[in-house]
Amino acid sequence: MGDNEVKKISMAVIKRLPRYHRYLAELLRRDITRISSAELSRLMGLTASQIRQDLNNFGGFGQQGYGYNVSDLYYAINRILGLNTSYNMIIVGAGNLGQALANNTDFSKRGFILKGLFDINPKLIGLKIRDVEIMDIDVMEEFIYTEEIDIGVICTGRESAQETADRLVKAGIKGIWNFAPEDIKVPEDVALENVHLSDSLLTLSYIMNEKKLARKFS
Amino acid sequence: MGDNEVKKISMAVIKRLPRYHRYLAELLRRDITRISSAELSRLMGLTASQIRQDLNNFGGFGQQGYGYNVSDLYYAINRILGLNTSYNMIIVGAGNLGQALANNTDFSKRGFILKGLFDINPKLIGLKIRDVEIMDIDVMEEFIYTEEIDIGVICTGRESAQETADRLVKAGIKGIWNFAPEDIKVPEDVALENVHLSDSLLTLSYIMNEKKLARKFS
Numbered sequence: 456m457g458d459n460e461v462k463k464i465s466m467a468v469i470k471r472l473p474r475y476h477r478y479l480a481e482l483l484r485r486d487i488t489r490i491s492s493a494e495l496s497r498l499m500g501l502t503a504s505q506i507r508q509d510l511n512n513f514g515g516f517g518q519q520g521y522g523y524n525v526s527d528l529y530y531a532i533n534r535i536l537g538l539n540t541s542y543n544m545i546i547v548g549a550g551n552l553g554q555a556l557a558n559n560t561d562f563s564k565r566g567f568i569l570k571g572l573f574d575i576n577p578k579l580i581g582l583k584i585r586d587v588e589i590m591d592i593d594v595m596e597e598f599i600y601t602e603e604i605d606i607g608v609i610c611t612g613r614e615s616a617q618e619t620a621d622r623l624v625k626a627g628i629k630g631i632w633n634f635a636p637e638d639i640k641v642p643e644d645v646a647l648e649n650v651h652l653s654d655s656l657l658t659l660s661y662i663m664n665e666k667k668l669a670r671k672f673s
Numbered sequence: 674m675g676d677n678e679v680k681k682i683s684m685a686v687i688k689r690l691p692r693y694h695r696y697l698a699e700l701l702r703r704d705i706t707r708i709s710s711a712e713l714s715r716l717m718g719l720t721a722s723q724i725r726q727d728l729n730n731f732g733g734f735g736q737q738g739y740g741y742n743v744s745d746l747y748y749a750i751n752r753i754l755g756l757n758t759s760y761n762m763i764i765v766g767a768g769n770l771g772q773a774l775a776n777n778t779d780f781s782k783r784g785f786i787l788k789g790l791f792d793i794n795p796k797l798i799g800l801k802i803r804d805v806e807i808m809d810i811d812v813m814e815e816f817i818y819t820e821e822i823d824i825g826v827i828c829t830g831r832e833s834a835q836e837t838a839d840r841l842v843k844a845g846i847k848g849i850w851n852f853a854p855e856d857i858k859v860p861e862d863v864a865l866e867n868v869h870l871s872d873s874l875l876t877l878s879y880i881m882n883e884k885k886l887a888r889k890f891s
Contacts, residue, residue, distance in 0.1 A: 469876060473869070473873075473875035477872070536878055537885075542881075552773035554773075555768070606881075630881040632877050645884075648874070648877035652777070652779075653780065654692060656780060656785060656866070657691035658687060659865075659866035660785075661753065661754045661755055663755055663847055663848040665864075
């Protein structure tokens, strides 16, 4: 593997890759083999120059007068996103949110395999969500070890989030997907992605406010 | 209101504002009245220059040798985010995800008041989540009108997302928070915030993959 493959790409570009991946998957499903940056631009609501700039980060997939080969581009992004492999995943906190995530079949389609759910609530322990058992959090570390779990999803309340993260990291987890409304801390070599739902709602109210002002002053 | 107040701020800055808002709220709770950009930087894991640059977008809240007045800054960001008012909200789709959102008390604390849930499933209709009733989607438009609903949250499946959005828009909704794994389309004057959970998971696997390569090549 050459140096090019580990070069640093800006987080803004990374954050757009899953969206490209999603649109390209849809094109593949529709048996579309190539697409111009102009067409892709219309489809995705980005400018064609933005698309060319983004995809240039990953080498020359586009060809003048031909456009992009959909399948080549899809599998290249697939590999960049680390999706050419599968991941074993557990969910900690089996309340409504944990159960909603466990019920989402999109994740397993992309290679994120849910192996177990954990909770402290005796009423939940032993129940199954789509064939995956809710277990006592006391056996979590052993489960992570024996089932070779890669990713821990934190769906606990705010107050248990950091403690849960610490336990997951200590047990060898390499990626944490955090839904608790708390900025948790993890060591440098552990990947962390926070989903702050409130932040997203606040972005919505900002845009609403901006549009309201625009109506008022236009 | 002057021109300054409607000036365009980059989406990257906007996306960071909720996080500033969250940290400032915590400082206020702890009765901290002022903070330097250096301290705020340490707390939030951003560089001090990034913080100064971000906050400069909103005028001169910082003072040389004094730092930021926490309360002034908090309320300014509060207003920019449109949080100096409250919003009436409904959730469409009362499955696990819809119920998880309905159970989240963080939203109402920030002024997003859940007025109703809607579903097509007769087994769910009539149930209550934290005193809010799940109603038949047939009465949704009337409810939006009489209860003056501002925001519609889409927690339906992929296949009903666009139709739900169209109904919400036609009924006068001005903001849509979409959790369905589908890029829906709305008219220019309607605010839309998509939460693509899969995209977030793909970002996590990208970071995991990058850290794995870093370990391999270091």
